[in-house]
Amino acid sequence: MEDSTIAAISTPPGSGGIGVIKISGPCAINIARAIFRPGPRRPPWSGDEGENKEGFKSRRLYYGHIIEPGTDRVIDEVLFVVMRKPFSYTGEDVVEIQAHAGALVLKTILSLLIQEGARLAEPGEFTRRAFLNGRIDLTQAEAVIDIINARSPAAMDMAITQIMGGLKQAVTSLRSALADVLGEIEAAIDFSDDADIPFHPGALADRLEQDVVRHLQTLIRRHEDEDFLREGLKVVIVGGPNVGKSSLMNRLINRERAIVTEIPGTTRDFIEESFIMQGIPIVVTDTAGMHENPDPIERIGIEKAWEHVVSADLILFTMDAGRPVTPADFALFQRLEGKKCILVINKMDLPQAKKLFRLPQKWAAVPKVETSALYNRGIDALKDQMAALAGDVAGDTVHRIVPNLRQKQGLERCLASTRKAAEGLRQAVPLELISIDVREAIEALAEVTGERAGKDVLENIFSRFCIGK
Template identity: 45%
Template sequence: MSVVTGEDTICAIATAIGEGGIGIIRISGPEAITIADTLFNSKSGKKAVTIPSHQVVYGNIVDPNSQETVDEVILFVMRGPRSYTREDVVEIHCHGGPVPLKRILALTLQQGARLAEPGEFTKRAFLNGRLDLAQAEAVIDIIRAKTDASLRVAVGNLSGKLSEQIKDLRHAILGMIAQLEAAIDFPEEDIEETAAAEVARLITRVSSRLDVLLATAQTGKILRDGLATVIIGKPNVGKSSLLNALLRENRAIVTDIPGTTRDIIEEYVNIRGVPLKIIDTAGIRDTADTVEKIGVERAKELVGQADLILLLLDSSSPLSPEDRAVLALLPGRKAIVLINKSDLPPRLEMDEVGQYTQGRLVMKISVAQEEGLAELEEAIADMVYSGQVAQGEAAFVNNVRHAAALRQARDRLSDAMATIEAGMPTDCIVVDIRSAWEKLGEVTGETVGDDILDQIFTQFCIGK
């Protein structure tokens, strides 16, 4: 964004497009209250400019040119710095139809406001010191949360759980820099060797704390974005039935005819708080059908992109060439092998299956009888959390940008440790440690460039 916060007044519709009980137009900036005053006629005769902060007043929005009443509204005034952006903010709560919202927004623009860019309200909150960058990014995570677990992680980060840990780590690193620079500034004291030894001890401690945070990164990313899960198997093995069972609705067509599923079906499902982006694929087999062949090739591509594979085999039939072709896709992939139709007389040779599934979880289920599904859900949740503390009780790294910055900070500390062990000059150690301090500052926004800020806030919706 090229606009500097505070120089002008911005406005936007802050509620989702469509029909609803209430719609909100948000205005922020030095002229927010003045603009509202030109449009708002209160039933009590109050002028908007005289309304105390954080009071709600009932009235009408009136077109100042035609004197036409546009809608019956509630006006909410929040004077800076006690507002989301720390500027003067006005919210106009009107009826939630697209026409009144657009009419009122147009009037605010006519009175001198400009349309807010994506994320500009939150960017102003960050630039004005109300939120740090990690907290600002948590706002969009709350909006996009797919499960209660996702929401708890996002709310925890908005409240500052991650930011507090980052700030503590930066403070510890700053202490290291101070010790080393003192040794450089006072060479007559002959404390360089002692300072380097103390800094090495502190590097070990900080690196361990970074490792603890990074251990949550994979789980945090899954809770934020979802676990990309692909269901694969030969035709008519029960893939679509499993999708329907996990969704608890008939989303996919199920028949006894092999090859019913030709296209890719993708849905989100909540499994013990884990958002699964679950994908039902075409049955993998050789086929002359052009459409089905495309579906089979797409299924194979998705296997390579998946976080988790649910591979189905049929307990009631021997292992077929099609099954072997599916099992051959497993090497290097995280997978759970599901032996479906376990309620039927078994004909599958488990010893032969074991040749393909060594070290992998193999579970017997019956989708038709709803047997083993609860155990499958538990296994998926255990795989995601991997024994970590339950979400909401600690900081989670759920952002790829944050994880990258933490890894780079840890690498710079490793470089500093190598520099110490090599007996190199103290100022060389300081360079690596200061780089680690700056990398951690990128998480909270203290050392981040404008280009990164623009990239982050353009991901937000307009009005937030």
């Protein structure tokens, strides 16, 4: 347990209905009580309504005023709630003050609390304490960020499943399966001379594969298929100059965001926008047209476009149906290998559409959509195709466990060690060595839940929180 008491404004800056100040730590109740005057009824510590002599009843809302100790100046009219340990977010004594949401009012209350002995909370410190006090594991702490950042119902479902311990439970049961196997291996090592104790390495290897490897693979695949729901599917529009990339971007986000002109080379820098499409959060990027003789500014734009392509989940490779495929298009297509891609054949409204345009035979396997960004045609078909390629999210995403990148990497380490152990069992590797692999597999899981996560890992996670969470 921490011995300091921390305080922060937990609601976002700006004016609103109410603003919440949160205090957590061993002196939370005393510090908050020093600036709170309940009323107009008798104070809670007077023994009213069955409260104990020590003061506030846990999780009951009290009405009253914040006053400046010493001067008795009334700062605000508030609601006040105490959550005694361990039944609070942090697992410590917590007080929440619901005040009016003016910036000055909240800051004044906060500074009174600091005067009384609290210190300002660091970003994520409440959640960090919840983690350190064993209220939640690391996967649940990470899910707190996910739920705050969730931009689609699917992302929200995913986050709440994880906050409620979905991944934690999955990892715990994998761990106990591994621990069982380790127990048997250790027993076999200890009693290796005892012929009466049967030991079947093949059966144990089967069990590792059945109970551990299979589940790990499913979880890892979930990350690959659905992690984009967290940050949004990264869609990048690329193609030659003037093919209608910016027009397409504007159609997708349904507003005239990017500049469109008939002059090739209009877009020089990239333009990024977010929107929700069929429940999927999308981050779409429009880029500079790629061609072979760019001027110095275009060249920088094209380099930036490539950076986006590298990290993209999906490419919309846009072409002009009114003219033949160019050598630059061929070069571009080649560099897109291994990327999920949709060929967008735009300007289908032109009278010369598809007269000279021929799609190379080799590209036939890539999904294609014909559009007219100018007349807003084919855009719905394009969105359907994008959704289809986004992954298996159209289905039931409720209660779905989707590990994030850090968690997936831990699961992969666990998978590698488990596989090594299973192989070792089949190939009669000395049991002492196999037990090391199984232990490593267990440790990898302990990193996922945070029991063994390094300081830098924790630092990295909690620094992504806002102050007051």
